[in-house]
Amino acid sequence: MKIYIFIVGLLLPIGISAQTILGKVTNTNNEPLDGASVYWLDTTIGTTTGQKGEFEITTKGVSKKFLIASYVGYKSDTLEIKEQSFTTFQLKESNELDGIVIKGQRDGVIISSFKPIKFEQITQTELGKAACCDLAGCFETQTTVQPQTTNVITNSKELRILGLSGVYTQILIDGFPMIQGLSYTYGISSIPGTLVDNIYVSKGANSVLQGFESISGQINVETKEPDNTDKLLLNAYINNFSEKHLNANYAFKKGKWSNLTAVHTVQPANEFDRDDDDFLDLPKLTRYMISNKLKYGKDADWGWNSRIGLRYVNEQRIGGQTFFNANTDKGSNEVYGQTVNINQPEIWTKTGFRLNDNNNFVFYASSFYQNQKSYFGTVKYDANQTNFYGNIQYELNYSNNSLKTGLSFRHLDLDEDISFTDNPLQRTYAGNYFRNENITGVFAENTMKFFDDKLTWIAGLRADYHNQFGTIITPRTLLKYDITPNTIIRANIGTGWRTVNLFSENIGLLVSSRDIVFAEQLEPEKALNTGVNFTQKFNTDNVSGFFSADYYRTDFQNQIFPDYDTDPTKAIIENFTGKSVSNIFQAEVYLSFWEQFEFKTGYSFLDVYREIDGQKELLPFNPRHKVVTTLGYKPLSKKFQIDMNAHWYGKQRLPNTQSNPVEFQRPDFSETYTVVNAQFTYNLKKFELYAGCENIFDFRQERPIISWQDPFGQYFDTSSVWGPTRGRELYIGVRYRLK
Template sequence: MKKMIFFWLLVSCIGVAKAQYTLKATLKNKTTGEVLTGATIAEGKKTLPSSKDNSSISINKLKPGNHKLSFSYIGYQAFDTTITIPQTEALAIYLLPEEKALEEVTVVSSTRTNQRIENSPLKVEVLGKEEMDEENTIKPANIASILGDVSGVQIQQSSAVSGNSNVRIQGLDGRYTQLVRDGMPLFDGFSGGFGIMQIPPLDLKQIELIKGSASTLYGGGAIGGLVNLISKRPSYEQDGIVTLNHSTLTESNFNTYLAKRNKIVGYNVFAGITHQDAVDVNKDGFSDVPKLDAVVVHPRFFYYPSSNTTIALGYTGTFETRRGGDMQLIKGTADAVHQYFEENKTNRHTGDFVVEQNLGGGKKLEFKNSISSFTRNILTNTHFFKGNQFNYFSELSLFIPKEKYSWVMGVNAVGDKFTIKPSDPVLLNNFDNNTIGAFAQFTGKLFKETTLEAGLRADHHTQYGDFVLPRLALFHRFNEHWATRLGIGLGYKTPNALTVQNKDYNIENILPLPANIAAEKSFGYNAEVNYKKKFDGHSSIFINQAFFLTQINNPVVATELANGNVVFNNAGSNVTSKGFDTYVKLSLEDWELYAGYTFTIAERNYLPVNKFVTITPKNRFAFVAMYEIENNWRFGLEGSYTGPQHREEDYTKTPAYMFMALLIEKKFGQRITLVANCENLLDYRQSKEEALYTGPVSNPVFKSLWAPIDGRVVNLSLRIKLFSIKPNK
């Protein structure tokens, strides 16, 4: 009997010694709560075997006792902890993003596949959190300046009086760039006015840019490219920032952002106020910078009924008044001659509703909806106009990832309705646009290092008919240093008499669209080669050489008639833009260096002579040099060379010019940052080369703008971080 008892005790001890357990854990981004998949778990120098089960990681074959585990994920700080096995409850591990996560591992949302930027067949360039924080202290009121720093992107100011501007990509007009917020189009037609001039950088997590056709995923309008503005989301850590700014052009800004979430609910809220006095920089009697008063509010509420569901409800209100023209009138000393002015009063109300549902296995169902009402009053010394544009957008999409391929598919409806409110007489009538569409995109591995992406969109516009838009892209990595992308796609844009132009036209002179006008259709390709190499420490180099071509058939062209009216018609031939774009990014310990060159040939082939697209430089070069003493000082110098451009008025060439800027930043601990910045160090202005207007003071005709007109500007800003993110414990 004693021998039997001893035998069973021995067997039990052996069983305990050989017992192995499984630990389940979920890794999340500590600042956003986003689930991180594909993390590495190590014990000492040994990587532990693990498997994925929906959003959880199972760590297998753990013996009883204490285990010192390290959880790591690229772009995040590693988290070390001691776990006692057996552990019956699943763990939630929160990783803190590194302050300088490498751009090549950035995950972007514009691809809709959650791919890392370096592996995506669709080329996306990202201006991330660091750039948004910096721009918040340089140009707190809007994102126009930071977009203009990207190679191949040109910010075109269309009015000297109002300051209105639009985004041009790869030599094409601004109306071919689609501007969206979290994938939802809000800025087109009449509501596109002042779009990029009313979006503060503090309200954004990042900006994603696609150069070339993106119509398959985002519909009509993304012919030249796409600018996707990604909103911030609350994190588990309390977040709060206040920015105070003042410039030598008498611009003053107050911006604030607050955010926090817990397991069930979360919120974030942005509020900003801007005041700008009218300034006559060149002393010609007319404002070069309009008087501006603006208020922007953007609260969002988040509800998390489960770990797999996110519901977001938001509102954005933008209220702005711009007044420019004769300085005597603006200052209240007008007489019978000094009467010219233009005042724009805009109110933009936008509501958005988003539901995200993780279905397990990485599958994701998403519903987006937005409605927006944009009202603009235009008052001049001769005319008053008031109009409203109502926009709506709804989309249901499904993402299905597999080990070697993935699918994105969805349906959407988008439209707008323009209504003329009681005003002085205009030639336009009320009109609307309505489109329903469906899209599908396949992304799959052809070989280990080759990814193919094929997409197809079918749209039906109630007035202009049906459009089928295929797109094909290929990404291949030759080795750890070299890779290439190839992409080709179709696009279209329906005519709209109120879409943004390179030159603002008086709304009372715009004629209704002719009955026989047709939609514009495009064909485009992009090809590129990339080289990257990492050195010891924090040093690396990235080189991108890209080639592009876009051809637009049936281009809609504005013609000014002898009586001053403006009519839009299809031209007889096409518009083409082609060229190449080269940029180099170099990180050397505390130095960040960037240099980019863009060569563009943009031609209007429907013209017998002077085919070049006006106000478009053939050659543009830009550079940035940044030096940082960690957690103390930062110094930056940037510059750009813009080659000669053809004037709109007489096709003569403008001079080439240099633009320089200098930044000095000082940090006081973790929460306070003081920034001094000087834009246009060389004080280059178009008014130094030519008068900005012709005709009498009482009825001036302003020339097209091809260079800065606001001159040298110095600003001083103070950024206060109300809370600091606590390190992992």
């Protein structure tokens, strides 16, 4: 309790003097310019603006108090700084763009210098280096996030951070928890890459404002803003499997109102079975999505501002044996197949009222409904989920500090119905599973600055009342210390917790022939996360970039992880309150040469284990060592660009199959492997042609399904997938943009 009292004390307003200048960069219409450069005359001391055009820059070591702001397509401006602590730039559009030599472009990945939380901002520049058909494919060039296949037959995926399951990663869409419960399994694949503007990735404990999850980290996907995107964007893509993606975005603006409408469809691939195991290498995916984002006003302007989003997704996935017919063979005990049919409408709004620069109110509300009908062999799984999320915040800026406080409410209604069309294995988990969850929360977070703004401290605390598990306290604190403006140390510590949605989060349980045994009532998962980060940025006339090193440790107080090892015919579900730890060290170097060449390499070391009876047991599917390297070239003319990336994966522990018959046994560890991807992009003013190859050297984990010869037998299992299974993928696409 002492730590909670201590943190609450830190939340009290504290006034601190500062030796920094705060400001904002806008255009002549008072619209914020995100990513503008701000720097002192005749120095290398500078920064970039955030989403709202805001910036913060130190005055230490500056003799000439002339501040310069610049942005591509706008005329630079210089202001003399005297006694003011806040200044505003209004940049005018340049009418002589053809005569300007643009010295640089926005980096693909930006690590914020002035925010206490270390965010890796993945921009559209980076997303253009790969196909990025959907959100799951937007991390091909990243070290921090690892996409992982959870069901090889339907190709469902999760996003892992710190070597932990994707269930511990808090995924937000425009700040809303839309990937939750039933939507976890396929939700990340339903967001088309053409709708994504920026992705903000942070590791470990984060702000308490968005909730109590974020045990391993947070991914906030920012979709494109109607008033700051292409008027028209068309995208068409096809790969060598004949899977086709079509996208269209249309935006318009009138006064303070703007609107973005997007449509997206995926049409299924042809049938491929390179393994000759009678199972499709790639499921047949059909998806239709339409979304609309209506916006009024600006967050930074006084008065009202609002965004309202609508989206509807219809999706069908068909996988299994090559001769499976989804119209006649659902639930068959002779032909094995999997079908998933999803319908999901959703709505959200973010509405704010800014009294002045120091006082702001924001209301968040979102809701979605998902209906899913599925067959996994002879297992029938039907589910319905209704979600509601509400959050109201008050923000007070005082003495260069910020206090945010508010209330939140979550409602989840999940009804899962499981039955068997045939049950020769005498599995016991059929039945109706119903969850009704209501969570009311109160939170406060104070951002304070010390030592002439060199030290920034965020102290946050929230208390949530769960209708089943009672009150749970979540404290978090984050520190940032600027050794120099370009040399930064960060540290964070905090707790997190979550309730378990067993079937939707572990869809492989329904796929395999294992019986599911509930050993006890499941409690919320809880963990403590601590981490430190060092970032060094550098910028010379010819070379710019950064070096970053991280260490994070996660200690679970309770964890739910299916036990596959005790009995190969069962998955035992129980609370694990023993020692369960994730240690990760990550280092990354990014270099940009002459604004034409890019090089980035990152190394990750994972140590994820449990202790059982005093013995250390590694958790499966975590490469102990991993290296990601990317290369890029773009001439100053910007006519074309070439991008390559290589992923090297070390050995991964696999589930224990030694009690299986010899023909159904697998090694204890996977082999090491490398995957190399490349893409070529050619620019033709409004058109952009791109072509690429994923997995150039065609590495495959052959026949990943155990007992594929007998998919209705007791040893059938799809959980030992540790590498790519479909081999080399060639693709070609075209984009059309109307600015």
